[in-house]
Amino acid sequence: TSPNKKLPPGPPGLPLIGNIHQLDNKSLWVTFRQWTHQYGPILYLNVAGQPTVILGNHKTAADLLDRRAAIYSDRPRWIVLEILTGGLVFAFCRQNDIWKRMRRSSHEALNPQIARQYFMFQEREATLLIDQLRKQPALYEEHLDRAGASLALSTIYGLPTVTDSHDARIVRVDEFTQRFLKAAMPGTYLVEYFTWMSHLPRWMSPWRKYAEDWFKRDSVWFESLFTDVIKRLEDGTQPPCVASTLLEEQDKKSFSGVREAAWMCATLYIGSAETARDIRNKTSGQMMWFVLAMTLYPEVQRKAQEEIDRVVGRDRTPTFKDFDALTYIRAIVKETLRWRPVGPIGIPHRLVQDDWYEGYFLPKGTICMANIWGLNLDSTIYGPDVESFNPERFLDADGNLKHSSGEIKEEGHVTYGFGQRACAGRYVANNSLFIQIATILWAYNVRLSKDSKTPDPAVVTDRGLGVRPEPFLCDFEPRAPEVLDIIAETKDRYELPV
Numbered sequence: 235t236s237p238n239k240k241l242p243p244g245p246p247g248l249p250l251i252g253n254i255h256q257l258d259n260k261s262l263w264v265t266f267r268q269w270t271h272q273y274g275p276i277l278y279l280n281v282a283g284q285p286t287v288i289l290g291n292h293k294t295a296a297d298l299l300d301r302r303a304a305i306y307s308d309r310p311r312w313i314v315l316e317i318l319t320g321g322l323v324f325a326f327c328r329q330n331d332i333w334k335r336m337r338r339s340s341h342e343a344l345n346p347q348i349a350r351q352y353f354m355f356q357e358r359e360a361t362l363l364i365d366q367l368r369k370q371p372a373l374y375e376e377h378l379d380r381a382g383a384s385l386a387l388s389t390i391y392g393l394p395t396v397t398d399s400h401d402a403r404i405v406r407v408d409e410f411t412q413r414f415l416k417a418a419m420p421g422t423y424l425v426e427y428f429t430w431m432s433h434l435p436r437w438m439s440p441w442r443k444y445a446e447d448w449f450k451r452d453s454v455w456f457e458s459l460f461t462d463v464i465k466r467l468e469d470g471t472q473p474p475c476v477a478s479t480l481l482e483e484q485d486k487k488s489f490s491g492v493r494e495a496a497w498m499c500a501t502l503y504i505g506s507a508e509t510a511r512d513i514r515n516k517t518s519g520q521m522m523w524f525v526l527a528m529t530l531y532p533e534v535q536r537k538a539q540e541e542i543d544r545v546v547g548r549d550r551t552p553t554f555k556d557f558d559a560l561t562y563i564r565a566i567v568k569e570t571l572r573w574r575p576v577g578p579i580g581i582p583h584r585l586v587q588d589d590w591y592e593g594y595f596l597p598k599g600t601i602c603m604a605n606i607w608g609l610n611l612d613s614t615i616y617g618p619d620v621e622s623f624n625p626e627r628f629l630d631a632d633g634n635l636k637h638s639s640g641e642i643k644e645e646g647h648v649t650y651g652f653g654q655r656a657c658a659g660r661y662v663a664n665n666s667l668f669i670q671i672a673t674i675l676w677a678y679n680v681r682l683s684k685d686s687k688t689p690d691p692a693v694v695t696d697r698g699l700g701v702r703p704e705p706f707l708c709d710f711e712p713r714a715p716e717v718l719d720i721i722a723e724t725k726d727r728y729e730l731p732v
């Protein structure tokens with residue numbers, strides 16, 4: 235690089251490998267936060283020759299990933315993943331025509347208006363969830379995961395609630411997600427670093443045969459899930475869901491055939507569910523942090539329950555009709571996402587042309603990652619109590635949700651990412667979190683079990699691309715004797731099994 239093309243500052247690396255040896259620490263977001271304090275809000279890393287920048291404050295991340303989204307919305311190339319998915323999982327697609335088509339259609343199927351179509355699925359799932367939490371409190375993590383996976387299957391394909399987390403469909407998609415995330419993880423396949431290997435003949439590339447074979451098999455599976463929707467639409471038994479909305483889209487020629495639409499649904503399943511045993515579901519991961527917060531902040535729990543009792547009463551479980559009035563619960567949703575984002579460094583973006591920012595040169599092809607975790611804990615934005623779980627930071631003096639101001643996004647946090655790549659499912663995810671949180675707190679007092687050690691909220695278990703709290707046990711104690719009868723009645727109404 236010429237002397238007038240000054241790169242942003244960053245920790246000094248070694249010849250050839252650059253900073254790669256400094257990135258083996260699992261909690262990268264903590265390392266990135268320390269480096270941001272040391273080197274500033276935009277820091278440069280050389281990852282074995284790959285220029286990489288870490289964006290360490292709201293302004294820098296918004297200036298580049300939001301305001302210059304036109305050139306910062308590409309993704310890096312994952313060679314094996316591309317073959318494994320036929321390049322059709324748009325969350326990981328380059329900024330190409332497939333991504334553009336799918337991104338547009340995902341908006342048609344997941345925008346705030348359409349997201350209302352899924353309220354019934356979400357209320358039904360929250361009902362089953364509270365029933366299972368009471369029956370098997372020790373398995374609460376498994377129940378949260380099941381609820382997330384089942385919800386994904388119903389919103390995407392309109393399927394009935396899946397009550398068993400070992401259901402063949404969940405297991406099948408889990409296995410796919412595991413293969414997928416393994417391929418997305420740095421270091422799994424050498425060809426990602428030594429790209430010349432992609433030109434080796436097929437017999438010398440076992441990874442290629444593996445990925446091609448699975449793409450064929452998975453295509454058959456995802457297409458069958460999708461064509462079943464077509465059959466049910468013909469029979470008149472299909473409730474509105476993402477797949478049925480896409481079929482209307484297909485009439486408008488937004489897709490090139492069933493395969494593309496089927497993989498678009500698969501993308502949304504991966505985006506929302508990620509139920510694989512070792513990785514788990516994003517919404518349920520976020521719910522785990524909520525459960526932990528409730529055990530650590532009983533006064534927040536009490537305030538939330540007061541609001542629920544005032545708005546909903548004790549004769550029925552909460553529904554989306556209560557959404558507007560349950561402001562404190564909506565603030566809890568925001569605070570949960572701010573306090574502990576399940577995806578602390580999100581998914582990397584890639585810059586498509588040379589750029590300049592604040593006097594620094596950013597070469598074409600630079601990988602850009604926002605330190606989501608660090609940004610959500612920025613005390614210059616959120617005040618000195620950033621480490622506390624305090625939903626009130628999102629409320630004004632009259633208890634209304636504050637409008638965002640200055641550098642903070644409308645959401646109040648950056649957990650859903652940036653610009654044209656921001657999470658396509660965020661409205662649906664927010665609604666799921668809202669109804670699950672309101673329903674759990676309507677039914678139960680959530681407490682740490684006597685025989686559980688108190689978890690440290692600063693400690694995270696790293697699950698592939700997502701993070702969760704360290705394991706702990708908790709009790710879900712019914713808030714009144716009638717609760718159990720009302721759960722039984724509500725289950726009946728949603729035609730859930732006894």
Ligand code: HEM
Pocket residue numbers: 324325326337340344501502503505506507516517520576577580581582583649650651652653654655656657658659660662663
């Ligand atoms: C609490 C739950 C969730 C969180 C925290 C979350 C977070 C994220 C993040 C950080 C990104 C990357 C943003 C970026 O690159 O800047 C993302 C992308 C994405 N998410 Fe989510 N997500 C959640 C739930 C969902 C759900 C329920 C769906 C589907 C219904 C979904 C579908 C997607 C898709 C398709 C993308 C890729 C967008 C693109 O590359 O254009 N997510 N999500």
